[in-house]
Amino acid sequence: MKMKGAFTVSLLVSSLMLTACSKGTEQSHTTTQDTAKKTTLNVGSDMTFPPYEYLEDGKPKGVDVEIMAKIAESDGSYQPNWIDTRWANLIPGLKGKKFDVLFSSMYITKERLQQIDMIPYYKTDIALLVRGDSTLNPKGPDDLCGTVVGTMKGTAFATQLQEISEKRCVAKGKAEIKVREFESSPQTTQSLLAHAVDIQYDDAAVMANAVKNLGSKVKVTSTESFYPILGGIGVRKGDTETYKKIEDGLNKIKASGEYHKILAAHGLQEPTADDIAKLMK
Known part of the structure; x- marks a missing residue:
């Protein structure tokens, strides 16, 4: 039996959390304006996960979107084209070349590293x-x-x-x-x-x-640590060109201080070398 206020609650959560879920249809969103002479980098993401990635008025928003925009800007040769899909489609889509990169606040796990390469960029719990x-x-x-x-x-x-x-x-x-x-x-x-x-x-x-x-x-209400873990950007195994492009861009925005500002604004941490050695196995 449905609760009397369920419909109202649904609308409230949808509007307050500023997110949208596509129902079986993937949606593509190019987030840069100057498209002349630039290649397209297709970025797969489940954009229902604020503050990391979500849709606001049909446009990609969030931590990951901001970081990817800065990475692309530091390179200048390509534009990110965000493709909103559901979580289960991400890794198969990357392996099947539907996406060039996965940027979806994806946790780095041993099982995922067996399927794709991942570049660590934040720590969470x-x-x-x-x-x-x-x-x-x-x-x-x-x-x-x-x-x-x-x-x-x-x-x-x-x-x-x-x-x-x-x-x-x-x-x-x-x-x-x-x-x-x-x-x-x-x-x-x-x-x-x-x-x-x-x-x-x-x-x-x-x-x-x-x-x-x-x-x-x-x-x-939680105060104890559960599973401290790293989030990573996914790249298809063997695609060293894309991996280096993303890694170099990430290093550039770290050096400029832009990366730290984005993380700090959302209460996130940059992983240390020890974090990466300990958690990325």
Whole structure:
């Protein structure tokens, strides 16, 4: 049975989080104006994940969009053409040459590195979001036992939750975590507000953005570290030309200070050499 206010909540979340989800149709968005004599770099992204990447009035916005624009500007020979698609299409699309680059706040994992090459560009962790009026106050992984937790389908989040449930809950005689997966982060937040889940498990910057836009309707309660991890830009294996183009551009905007300004504006961190050695395996 649908809740009486579900439709209103859906509209509220969609407008406040400034995001859009295409339903089965990929959309292309060129983000530079001076297109003369420039080649096109097709950038695959699931643009439903503010503040990293999202659509506002049909235009790509967010941390990743800003960084990619600066990288392209530092080179000057190409323009990024953003192609909005759903998460499950990203790696297959890159391998199938539909995209030249994946720029979608994609976490670097051992499994992904076996399929594509990745250039690290930020460090993040998990945060827990609950409704503003919730009596739950989960601080860390152990507090998720026996709750219904919503997360984004096809991501590392669902795998992490299953691991927490098995090792920290069931193995210790506690109730398992009931994991419910949704197509996008905004849909998960909508389900939280509609009481379909107790807690949202998601990227820390994304959860901070939800609080910023939804105010007292939600709150972040977590204080413990979960899975500190690096986000990376994906490049097809063997495509050394594109890899070097992106890596060189990233290094240029680091040197200019533009990269640090973008990360700082969104509360994100640049990974250290130790972070990369430890987390990019």
